Amino acid sequence: xxxxxxxxxxxxxxxxxxxxxxxxxxxxxxxxxxxxxxxxxxxxxxxxxxxxxxxxxxxxxxxxxxxxxxxxxxxxxxxxxxxxxxxxxxxxxxxxxxxxxxxxxxxxxxxxxxxxxxxxxxxxxxxxxxxxxxxxxxxxxxxxxxxxxxxxxxxxxxxxxxxxxxxxxxxxxxxxxxxxxxxxxxxxxxxxxxxxxxxxxxxxxxxxxxxxxxxxxxxxxxxxxxxxxxxxxxxxxxxxxxxxxxxxxxxxxxxxxxxxxxxxxxxxxxxxxxxxxxxxxxxxxxxxxxxxxxxxxxxxxxxxxxxxxxxxxxxxxxxxxxxxxxxxxxxxxxxxxxxxxxxxxxxxxxxxxxxxxxxxxxxxxxxxxxxxxxxxxxxxxxxxxxxxxxxxxxxxxxxxxxxxxxxxxxxxxxxxxxxxxxxx
Amino acid sequence: xxxxxxxxxxxxxxxxxxxxxxxxxxxxxxxxxxxxxxxxxxxxxxxxxxxxxxxxxxxxxxxxxxxxxxxxxxxxxxxxxxxx
Numbered sequence: 001x002x003x004x005x006x007x008x009x010x011x012x013x014x015x016x017x018x019x020x021x022x023x024x025x026x027x028x029x030x031x032x033x034x035x036x037x038x039x040x041x042x043x044x045x046x047x048x049x050x051x052x053x054x055x056x057x058x059x060x061x062x063x064x065x066x067x068x069x070x071x072x073x074x075x076x077x078x079x080x081x082x083x084x085x086x087x088x089x090x091x092x093x094x095x096x097x098x099x100x101x102x103x104x105x106x107x108x109x110x111x112x113x114x115x116x117x118x119x120x121x122x123x124x125x126x127x128x129x130x131x132x133x134x135x136x137x138x139x140x141x142x143x144x145x146x147x148x149x150x151x152x153x154x155x156x157x158x159x160x161x162x163x164x165x166x167x168x169x170x171x172x173x174x175x176x177x178x179x180x181x182x183x184x185x186x187x188x189x190x191x192x193x194x195x196x197x198x199x200x201x202x203x204x205x206x207x208x209x210x211x212x213x214x215x216x217x218x219x220x221x222x223x224x225x226x227x228x229x230x231x232x233x234x235x236x237x238x239x240x241x242x243x244x245x246x247x248x249x250x251x252x253x254x255x256x257x258x259x260x261x262x263x264x265x266x267x268x269x270x271x272x273x274x275x276x277x278x279x280x281x282x283x284x285x286x287x288x289x290x291x292x293x294x295x296x297x298x299x300x301x302x303x304x305x306x307x308x309x310x311x312x313x314x315x316x317x318x319x320x321x322x323x324x325x326x327x328x329x330x331x332x333x334x335x336x337x338x339x340x341x342x343x344x345x346x347x348x349x350x351x352x353x354x355x356x357x358x359x360x361x362x363x364x365x366x367x368x369x370x371x372x373x374x375x376x377x378x379x380x381x382x383x384x385x386x387x388x389x390x391x392x393x394x395x396x397x398x399x400x401x402x403x404x405x406x407x408x409x410x411x412x413x414x415x416x417x418x419x420x421x422x423x424x
Numbered sequence: 425x426x427x428x429x430x431x432x433x434x435x436x437x438x439x440x441x442x443x444x445x446x447x448x449x450x451x452x453x454x455x456x457x458x459x460x461x462x463x464x465x466x467x468x469x470x471x472x473x474x475x476x477x478x479x480x481x482x483x484x485x486x487x488x489x490x491x492x493x494x495x496x497x498x499x500x501x502x503x504x505x506x507x508x
Contacts, residue, residue: 045485210469214485279466 008090101158171353198238
């Protein structure tokens with residue numbers, strides 16, 4: 001089977017749009033969480049959020065003015081920006097430079113929702129008996145598969161062009177689906193990643209479920225607190241992450257930059273049985289997912305240097321750490337380092353897995369552990385398993401070989417990706 | 425409102441969410457919504473909304489967090505009714 005590597009990265013994150021800004025932000029521990037006046041005006045309990053800052057000039061790098069006419073889809077905006085950045089970083093052509101479909105290249109780019117604000121506009125128009133005034137722009141921005149359709153067109157992709165959707169595991173799942181397709185020889189390059197709309201109409205349902213924190217409205221940068229004793233719910237976010245997944249053979253032929261190798265992975269579900277439910281994970285399934293991923297990578301659990309966790313800042317963080325500990329059979333001094341990117345960017349929902357994977361790949365490539373901000377008051381159940389120094393609060397420069405990244409989602413679904421430093 | 429009526433009303437509210445009819449039949453002040461009645465934790469907010477509707481009160485976030493058993497739910501309702 002083909003070896004599979006990552007040859008391009010792109011990101012639009014609450015704490016930085018574009019790889020250079022994002023890399024600097026995560027190294028420095030810069031929070032992308034800000035007070036959101038619209039959430040206050042609409043009487044939300046949680047009034048802080050992670051919304052990427054995207055300027056008009058940045059939009060015009062990736063869209064032409066006609067495309068931006070009547071444009072109102074965060075998921076498509078963030079996904080196109082991240083996807084094209086990754087594709088170009090991989091040295092691959094885009095736009096008019098691609099004259100014919102590239103039959104060997106495809107895209108699997110996930111989302112949980114697309115164009116919710118655009119759909120809201122359309123619903124108002126329809127109810128005002130103005131359906132004919134909708135024009136041509138509604139469908140292309142509100143299809144669940146809008147993002148893969150936009151990227152497929154901009155990049156001239158001729159292999160599979162699709163969108164996956166599995167709640168907060170979407171990003172990790174997209175990368176593993178791309179990995180499997182390339183490993184099986186059905187494509188040479190796949191653009192993988194995920195995106196999500198942000199804003200009040202996307203986050204409202206989470207606010208109503210009381211899964212978002214309402215205790216940190218007066219301190220946004222300290223508001224997202226994974227693994228801390230004072231974790232009181234997640235901070236909602238938005239954005240996109242993108243990775244070019246490619247066969248090693250193709251990457252070497254093209255002399256492409258190789259950021260990391262995908263060593264293996266696993267996707268499963270707890271079937272919403274035992275303690276698993278629509279909203280809660282079945283721990284047996286989580287542990288099984290991690291173990292199977294390590295096995296798929298042909299590794300021993302002791303080889304994992306870093307865990308890049310799902311760790312959302314809810315009461316489930318301690319359960320997740322216990323699950324990692326049981327799955328890898330490691331604790332105390334033997335426990336790997338732990339990183340939780342949500343401390344800086346909140347929970348970017350369907351985009352979370354891909355943005356966090358981009359961070360993990362950067363860590364392997366450049367050899368660093370980003371600071372876990374807002375973990376000064378470590379949760380006692382986590383502190384009982386993981387020594388303080390394994391959850392660094394400052395940037396640590398360190399050569400890393402293997403990172404395990406997991407994402408878990410509503411519907412009791414799990415995905416775990418094992419990344420390793422590329423060695424010829 | 426007397427305690428018996430209050431408890432009976434809360435019992436009525438939680439009935440559709442409970443997965444454990446035996447615990448519902450013997451519901452008392454110590455009955456825990458999740459541990460005893462086996463209510464899905466995600467449904468606790470729906471229980472609170474139904475309580476609001478039933479008693480025509482508004483329950484703030486901090487009070488909502490406390491409503492994990494019958495006793496706490498009764499206290500919250502009594503306080504809100506007294507304040508209204």
